[in-house]
Amino acid sequence: MSREGWINAALYAGLLAVPLWAWLADEPFTITLATRVAILALAGVGLNIALGLGGLVSLGHAAFFGIGGYEMGILASHAQSYSPLMETPFLIEGTKSMPIIWLVAVLASGLAALVIGALSLRTSGVYFIMITLAFGQMFYFFAISWPAYGGEDGLSIYVRNGFPGLNTLDPIQFFAICFVLLSAALWLSARLAASEFGLALGAARQAPRRAETVGLSPYRLRLLAFVISGAITGLAGALFADLNRFVSPTMFSWQLSGELIVFIILGGVGRLFGPVAGAALFITLEHFLGGLSEFWHIYLGLLLLLVVLFARGGIIGLLAGRRVAHD
Amino acid sequence: MTPVLFIEQVLNGLQSGVMLFLMAAGLTLVFGVMGLINLAHGSLYMVGAFTAAAVAGATGSFALALMAALAAAAAAGAIVELVVIRRLYDRDHLDQVLATFALILIFSEGTRYIFGSFPLFLDIPDYLSGPVTLPGGIQYPLYRLTIIGIGLTIAAGLFWLISYTRLGIRIRAGEADREMIAALGVDISKLYTIVFALGAALAGLAGALVGAIQSVQVGMGEPVLILAFVVIVIGGIGSIKGALVGAVLVGLTDTLGGLFLPALFALFMDNSAAQTTGSALASMLIYILMAVVLVWRPQGLYGARPA
Amino acid sequence: MRLTSLIAGACMAALGGGALAEEGKVKVGMITTLSGGGAGLGIDVRDGFVLAAKMAGNDDLEIVIEDDQRKPDIAVKLADKMIQSEKVDVLTGIIFSNLAMAVIPAATAQGKFYLSPNAGPSALAGKGCHPNYFNVAWQNDNLHEAAGAYANDAGFANSFILAPNYPAGQDALTGYKRIYEGELAGEMFTQLGQTDYAAEIAQIRASGADSVFFFLPGGMGISFLKQYADSGVNLPVVGPAFSFDQGILQAVGEAAMGVKNTSQWNKDLDNPANKVFVDAFQAEYGRLPSLYASQGYDTANLLLSAMAKADISDAEAFRAALKEADFASTRGDFAFASNNHPIQDIYVREVIKEGDVYTNKIIGVALEDHSDAYVADCKM
DSSP, X not given: OOHHHHHHHHHHHHHHHHHHHHHHTTOHHHHHHHHHHHHHHHHHHHHHIIIIITOOOOSOTHHXXXXXXXXXXXHHHHHHHTOOSBOSSSOXXXXXXXXXXXXXXXXXXXXXXXXXXXXXXXXXXHHHHHHHHHHHHHHHHXXXXXXXXXXXXXXXXXXXXXXXXXXXXXXXXXXXXHHHHHXXXXXXXXXXXXXXXXXXXXXXXXXXXXXXXTTOOXXXXXXXXXXXXXXXXXXXXXHHHHHHTEEOGGGGOHHHHHHHHHHHHHHOTTOTTHHHHHHHHHHHHHHHHHHHOTTHHHHHHHHHHHHHHHOTTHHHHHHHOOOSSOO | OOHHHHHHHHHHHHHHHHHHHHHHHXXXXXXXXXXXXXXXXXXXXXXXXXXXXXXXXXXXXXXHHHHHHHHHHHHHHHHHHHHTGGGSTTSOHHHHHHHHHHHHHHHHHHHHHHHOSSOBOXXXXXXXXXXXXXXXXXXXXXXXXXXXXXXXXXXXXXXXXXXXXXXXXXXXXXXXXXXHHXXXXXXXXXXXXXXXHHXXXXXXXXXHHHHTTSOBOTTTHHHHHHHHHHHHHHHOTTOHHHHHHHHHHHHHHHHHHXXXXXXXXXXXXXXXXXXXXXXXXXXXXXXXXXXXXHHHOTTOSSOOOOO | OHXXXXXXXXXXXXXXXXXXXXXXXXXXEEEEOOSSTTHHHHHHHHHHHHHHHHXXXXXXXXXXXXXXXXXXXXXXXXXHIIIIIXXXXXXXXXXXXXXXXXXXXXXXXXXXXEEESSOOOHHHHTTTOOTTEEESSOOTTHHHHHHHHHHHHHTOOEEEEEEESSHHHHHHHHHHXXXXXXXXXXXXXXOTTOOOOHHHHHHHHHHTOSEEEEOOTTHHHHHHHHHHHHHTOOOOEEEEGGGGSHHHHHHHGGGGTTOEEEESOOTTOOSHHHHHHHHHXXXXXXXXXXXXXXXXXXXXXXXXXXXXXXXXXXXXXXXHHXXXXXXXXXXXXXXXXXXXXXXXXXXXXXXXXXXXXXXXXXXXXXXXXXXXXXXXXXOO
């Protein structure tokens, strides 16, 4: 196993060991924190497919995160009040079942990614960054001012959604669900990177002209990557809403899109476990620095700056040494 | 809506467009010349407003406050360029986004650390306050007219600077071919610092001018920043002319959309529902405008076709 | 300090020997906004609360304070932390309604007490009320209703009303219209966080209104008032206290002079508890207290009064003790309605200048012993 492989294994084991320890030591809040890391890492793994594999710097991934969250909130709130979501042309009822909610979250955010991606991918570079930001802002303002589902107040779901055979209100069981989904996404992401599709995508990123001459369509490759990426981030949004039992328009905010990018860069761009390392570090810092000083954002800012300027491979890059591969 | 009211609203749209132009001009210059995407531009706007409020509070002179704002923002810009930004020119956009995102955090909380959590006071000077009557009986605040005047003067000044001065020639050369200008023996790093400080000064001036009629508070730069990005993307990144056209377009769309959409919905909805729906849609309008422009012309209205 | 010992003495007397206090430790988790936009409000609530606790000198009260950054998901995370890890008995501190909606239902469902020092969303006053949730500030509509009452008294017959397009803004306009009896010259929703109101002011000028009601909290209100003052539209303005409070009034400056606003508290309210509070707050922090500080202070005193009567481990008794509201409120008479929201007088204030400092003075009562519109919906 390579050095990065060892680091990944250690991270993976650590993310599993910390909540297990907390479970034994009866520290439920530590489990909640670890769950937060797992969910945000999942969102980051989603974004990393577009950003790391496809080279698509999306500053609007909060849109998908929010769509997943709101999809969960809307379905669960209708189930909570026993009012159907829609009666004509056919009946759609709310639900509190996680598997169904996940499926709908993946479909809804994937569909949104298809539309947003199809339009945005006509542009590239800074234009792409900005148009994705614009789409994110559109959703944000829409969510704030649309009164049906709470507007800026958001939606509270009083009881966490259910998963057959598990008690999801038990922190460790909910963590287990999130951890399994994160593992699945990591596996998928690794498979994608090694697949023909992943290689073609890499080719389209590094040498779009050459990719075109050998018969690849960079537009289609990128669109597919963007859709997969959005769908995974949407799934994370649904889980995040379930963790908080609450959704609000801040899930759509551009700062959140920025934070997702921060996870990836902190961890290391294009590294499989980059988002995991980044999310873990970010949450840890937020937890400890936030307790130390009201002005902890200054320290966070300084740290980010140092990472960007001097540790370009992120934490994993720092630990594993510079890679010879891409860029 | 009466014609008088309509003209007044168009003036309002123009005024907000002109302020956006001051922000957007710096962003687009920096991007055009250095290829850098700077999210922290809004922080320089905030620096301008806070400096103006502090100086006006201490001296009582608005003119002095404006000059101080210009100087402080330019200085902050130059320092940031020397310490951080110049390390980012040969990086990809991702690194630039992140580093300047980090700068926002540092600037915002740093300002709060220095000035506290409450908004500061900055007011219009007496000689510019109150409304004037324009031809046609339109009552319009003198200060807003002044802002339009200052903005248009600066726009004209920028066009002159770019077209006719030595600095302008270098800037245009830098936009066209970065390696070439270095090869010609122009001190490129000095040029970059100057361009960055110029952009910062414009943002600081905008912050100070707007601070007098708005709330001077931490985080005030971020909404404007996003609007300014919309402007330069619509106008075409790197184009000053595009920034001007885009800014006015966004200013008018934003102002008039907020008025006409609810009225439009009121034709077939009850008034309260039309108000909420109309203003919900109005808040999305400029982003829809941007998406439409980009789908139609991916390089923006006046942008160069991507190579 | 003389006043402090006075209060502490009063508290000891209320304790009736202090035997209960020995076992009656109470841990309070305060989640409030201390950084970013809106930090000023959270800081005032915190300072008022801490001041009351300090003056009481009650060692049984332990306070944990955390910053929610005005982000709902952070507030939820902190609530989890307070409940799961700090094992607090009581939560308090949240400023903004959207954060309150994210935290309160879950906290009360887990058997914790929640004392709201600021937000009072209508959902939690009506159908969603809870025996463990006490609001020590106001139901969100209250101050707007009072503005409507003032408008009637002042003879306004054609108001132009505006608020941001979000739930609290929609509630504000509803609250005003609930009491206001005149016509509406116009009704407008602005964007949340909007900074330029030129377009709205032009509409007001053209509408033929005789008065303006607005709810624009924080920086939005500062921007609106400055631009309104400069526009030459000279219609009388009324609004809730939020845009005229001590923290931001200095930033509005001259533009706010003479504006009428509605509030359940002001620093010149003539009652002993308020005098003690205003003096002690200035001595401790060197600035004038705000509405929010008074709410934080009252919240702490409510909690202390309940601690003196019952042990928190007996939730039933503690709930009853809270409900009695047996504390000296800075706003004079204070009682809880059946939905645990205040019954109180709401005053009309006017912005004045004292020396160099802008502040408010009370000029009348808008609503007496006012409760809220949702009491009947609350079944508990």
